[in-house]
Amino acid sequence: MKKHRTDKKISLKDAISIGIGGMVGGGIFAVLGLAVSLAKGGTPIAFLFAGIIALLTAYSxxxxxxxxPENGGTVRFIHQQYGNGIFAGGINNLLWVSYIVMLALYSSAFGSYGAQLISLTGTKEIDxxxxxxxxxLIALFINYLSVKLVGExxxxxxxxKLIILIAFIGVGFYGFSVxxxxxxQLSPENWESPILLLSGGMVIFVAYEGFELIANSIADLEDKEKNTEKAYFGAVGFVVILYIxxxxxxxxxxxFEQIANAEDYVLAKAAEPTLGQIGFTIITITALISTFSAINATVLGSGRVNYDxxxxxxxxxxxxxQFWxxxxxxxxxAILSITLVNLFNLQSISTAGSVGFLLIFSIVxxxxxxxxxxxxxKKWIHLMASLLCFLAFLTLIIQQFSQNRIGVIASLSIIVFCISLEWIYKKIIPN
Structure with missing residues (x-):
């Protein structure tokens, strides 16, 4: 694998920012309403479940x-353990496809919030x-135009997004004081069953997966020995608290009825009771900025992954x-993501993303x-994290099979397809 090293070192603060930026992207805007529909008043507990698994995985x-400490992150870790065989290739292909799923998830959220913003102007509803x-397509063009612009x-x-989300939390807690x-609604009698709380946490696990982007920056991190753990735990810990x-x-x-009706744009709707139409508009614009930046970064990252x-x-x-x-x-x-987002609904896309990353994280x-x-x-932390990821993977599949059978079938089909494709490729073109 080619290394892309630079002489410029990044600070601990920069590394934490990369992790936070990777997590607080489109995921929270896309899946919050879905989480509430599954966990009801226990939604903060669902986010905590997913956060604990993310923290344990961050240790690994x-x-x-x-x-x-080389560029490549997850791909490099899998190669170090399993070489370049069919299993390693299949899992790395799954990582690429999971990025495609995430891109579809973010664009789904952008579409929902974009449609809401247009509706505020009184313009005729747009598909x-x-x-x-x-x-x-716009993000693809920007990536071709300038990688530097993507970073900016x-x-x-x-x-x-962090300023506005923290302000949203502050205004929300002020509303509670009034x-x-x-x-x-947060009282235990409004919580769903433990299995649904866990399932809710696993469906929204995609909101945490972005911390793995830190792995690609470790090669250039100042004082790696001292700062690596701080970077991961600082980013994940902050985001767990923020999401809760x-x-x-x-x-x-x-x-809950209003949340269900506004599932695709619930964060904007939640700002309305306290701040009115202005709050709805501000959060909607924030969601568009966040999901657009996540789409930009994911197009860039996924393109590099399949190249590597x-x-x-x-x-x-x-x-x-190369092209251009x-x-x-x-x-x-980009083509595969556009196809996916137009074929499947939000819950199916989110399930596919969570299933893919839970399996990959279990292996890591x-x-x-x-x-x-x-x-x-400490080997017991690695083992516990691996088991929890795999149990969460199984729980999500079992629970979602009754409610979202198409999403589960699509998720499992993706895994089988990635490994089968690698097997066929190795047979046709042996290394």
């Missing part, structure tokens, strides 16, 4: 990143699919080709367990 990523498809957009977006009765507070404010702001996988001869060498100075995989990723945690001596780490 931190230890592996210190041992293998959500137009927003969903066009924003991916991401840096500005991180600051804007109307304490609103906290009643957002969930508390959202559940307390709206009746092809360099390692786990995808056809066609993916090493960029990997051709950027175009393929297991790699940490197998290499605990070299990593000088």
């Amino acid at each position: 990523y931190a230890k592996l990143s210190k041992k293998y 959500v699919r137009i927003f969903q498809s066009s924003i991916i 957009i991401e840096s500005i977006a991180v600051v804007i 109307h304490p009765e609103n906290l009643g 507070l957002i969930a508390i404010v959202t559940v307390g702001a709206l009746p 996988i092809a360099v390692d001869k786990e995808l056809p060498q066609f993916f090493c080709r 100075g960029k990997p051709v995989g950027l175009i393929i990723t 945690n297991y790699i940490g367990f197998k290499q605990h001596k070299e990593l000088e780490s």
Whole structure:
């Protein structure tokens, strides 16, 4: 795999910002309403469940990143343990496809919030699919135009969305001080069963997966030995608290029926009771900025992932080709994401994303367990994290099968397809 090293070092603050930016992107705007529909008043607990698994997995990523501080992250960890065989290639292909799923998830959220913003102007309603498809094409064009511009957009977006989300939390808690009765929806009698709370947490796990982007920056991190764990735990810990507070404010702001009706744009709707139409508009614009920056970054990251996988001869060498100075995989990723977002609903896309990343993270945690001596780490943490990810993977499939059978079938089909494709490729073109 080619390394893309620079002489410029990044600080601990920069690394934490990368992790926060990767997590607080489109995920929270896309899946918050879905989480409430599954967990009801227990939604903050669902976010906590998912956050605990993310924190445990961050431990494995931190230890592996210190041992293998090269660009490539998850792809590199899998290669170190399993080489370039069919299993490693299949899982790395699954990582690429999971990025495609995330891109579809973010564009789905952009489409929903974009349609709401247009409706505020009194303009004739526009098909959500137009927003969903066009924003991916715009992001693709920006990626081809300037990678530097992608980074600048991401840096500005991180600051804007964090300021507004923290303000949203502050206003929400002020509302509770004026109307304490609103906290009643968070009481345990309004919680769903433990299995639904866990399932809700796993469906929204995609909102946390972005911390793995830190692995790609460790090579350039100042004082890696001291700062690697701080970068991962600082980013994930902050986002866990942020998500729980957002969930508390959202559940307390709206009746469950209104949340269900506004599932695709619930965060904007939750700002309405306290701030009125202005609050709805501000959060809607914030969602558009956040999801657009997430789409931009994901197009770039996924294009690089399939290029690196092809360099390692786990995808056809066609993916090493360039078009207009960029990997051709950027175009393929965009086309597949547009197809996916227009074929499946939000819940199916979210389920597919969570299933893919839970399986990948279970494997990465297991790699940490197998290499605990070299990593000088606590093997029981790696093992517990691996088991929890795999149990969450199974729980999500079992629970969603009754409610979202198409999403589960699509998720499992993706896994089988990625491994089968690698098997066929290795048979046709042996290394």
